[in-house]
Amino acid sequence: MDRRAFLHAAALAPLAPLALPARAAGSGAGVTPPPDWSRLRGRLAGTLVLPGDAGYAAARRLNNPAFDGVRPQAVAYCASAADVSASLAFARAHGVPVTSRSGGHSYAGWSTGTGLVIDVSRMNRVAYASGRATVGAGAKLIDVYDRLARHGVSIPAGSCPTVGIAGLALGGGIGVVSRKYGLTCDVLESVRLVTADGRVLTCDARHHAGLYWASRGGGGGNFGVAVSFTFRTHQASDLTVFFLHWPWARAGAVVKAWQAWAPSAPDELWSSLHLGREERDLDVAVVGVHTGGRAALERLLAPFVERAGRPSSRSVRTASYLDAMKIMGGCASMPVSECRRMRRETFAAKSHLAYRRLPAKGVRVLVDGVARGGRHSVLLDAMGGAIGRVAPSATAFPHRAALFSVQYYAKGTDRRWLRQLHGDMAGYFGDHAYVNYIDPDLSNWRSSYYGPNAERLAEVKATYDPNRLFRLPQGL
Incomplete structure (x- = not known):
């Protein structure tokens, strides 16, 4: 069993129509x-793909097949910041709605x-020097891990191999080593963005500090189009990964x-608890990663297992950093080239952030x-550790x-189970949600x-995009 069995890469939600230009083509003054x-x-130095072009069917696809029916007027594969600037200028001049896309994993389909x-995605170079990684905004996580591993370093990031670095970092970036090294945004030292007026800005703690602050958790697509990031790295030592399973009768415990x-x-130590149903089969599992050796991990697992009960199956393995990330991403047996092409699946999803433990009744509601x-x-997914010290x-x-x-994940297009369980658990978890698991159902999404x-995010938006060129259905 691997992390891919847990993580479903995208979620289904009705795609809210983006506003079309107020002035339509036709005859008459001012049209x-x-x-x-x-x-x-x-x-463009890159490629513009239009309906009717040979590559259009592939160019308009996101990770989630649920959004295959969306038909953009054009897809610009930008090769540089200048390409992005030219594309934004064209959109402004013609009143064309504009959307940015890195990996195409928006849960609500809002990267189309x-x-x-x-x-x-073509701006995907990964370079390393003197403890710093410079990563193009279109780099997939598997390529970030692979290319940095050659230098013996890495950054804290997510598990899905085909996620783009831009969306992950701009929304925060919860990952499997975040308790040890922090969120992806916590190691972000600078970001290059193309703003709505076409400027290419390098933002850090001393330059455009407000935009830099907003780019560490304020969500992608709100303030500009990111083209590259500079991150602090950590040493990529071997990791110990583990999988524990119990019969469903032990789920509550x-x-x-x-x-x-x-x-x-x-x-x-990071871990994730999985409760799943596949038709008639119910599963309880805990998967995790430890940045130390097996003996140290076993000592940490002992008190948990004593309380939870003896697992029905147990797997513990020490692997290289890159191999551990492939295990967590569900492509352990594949070469990196295949990890880039994980099978697309249709899912729906919602989220909470838990600020307190579930009481006994809440545990029963969740399990039932x-x-x-x-x-x-x-x-x-466990938080705390380095995440909580910021x-x-x-x-x-x-x-x-x-x-x-x-x-919360459901296969297919039906959101009824999601909405019911999410609503049932809101009384225990409150209304907190993670912007990288963006949820079109939320009415109070700003506070969530x-x-x-x-x-403060709204103030940054007003400063750098006063005319709201970047408009998402849940956009600032």
Whole structure:
């Protein structure tokens, strides 16, 4: 069993239509003519793909097949910041809605739209020097791990191998070594962004500090198009990974024991609790990563297992850093080239951030909710450690005091189970949610994603995109 069995890469949600230009093509004074896409094509070093072009069907696809019906007017595969600037200028001049895309994993499908999609996936260079990694905004996580591993270093990032670094970092970046090394945004030292007016800005603690702050947890697509990041790295030593399984009858005991153990464990240990149903099969599992050796891990597992009960199966393995990331990403047996092309699947998803443990009744509600018929799962990912030692206002990511994140997944397009269980658990978890698990159902999304940081984020938005060129259905 591997992490891919837990993590479902994208989620289904009805795609809110993006606003079209107020002035449509036609005759008469003051009417904007249709865009002359050939002019933009001539300005790009990259590639512009239009409906009717041979590559259009692939160019418009996201990771989640649920959004395959969305048809952009054009997809610009940008090769440089200058390409991004030219694309934004064209969108402004013609009133074309614009959307940016890195890995195409937006849970709500908001890395596509009905206008111009600016795709940065070709800007994927990964370089390393003197403890710093410079990463193009279109780099996939598997390539970040692979290329940095050659230098014996890495950065804290997510587990899905095909996720783009830009979306992950801009929303915060919860990952499997975050308790030890922090969120992805915590090791971000600078970011290069193209703003709505076409400027290319390098943002750090001393230059455009407000935009730099907002880019560490304020969500992708709000303030500009990121083209590259500079991160502090850590040594990529061997990791110990583990998988434990119990019969479903132990589900409540495992939840109770895990939530009391995982968020307060030493920083070196991260774990995730999985409750899943696949038709008639119910599963309880805990997967994890330890930055030390097997003996140290076994000592940490002992008190948890004593409370949860003896697992029905147990697997512990020490692996290289890169191999451990492949295990967590569900492509352990594949070469890196195959990890880049993971199979697409249709999912729906919602989330919570848990600031307190579930009481006994809450545990029962959660377990009973998963046991209901269907094909779905809930993942509880431990937080705490280094994540919690950063002040909530130090970056735009506000959920520093959360004990764990909660992800609800359902296979297919039906959101009824998600909505019911999410609603049932809201009384225990509150309304906190993670912007990288963006949820189109939320009405109070500003406070759910950003908490007390929402007001400052709105000020940054007004400064750098006063005319709101970047418009998401849940955009600042």
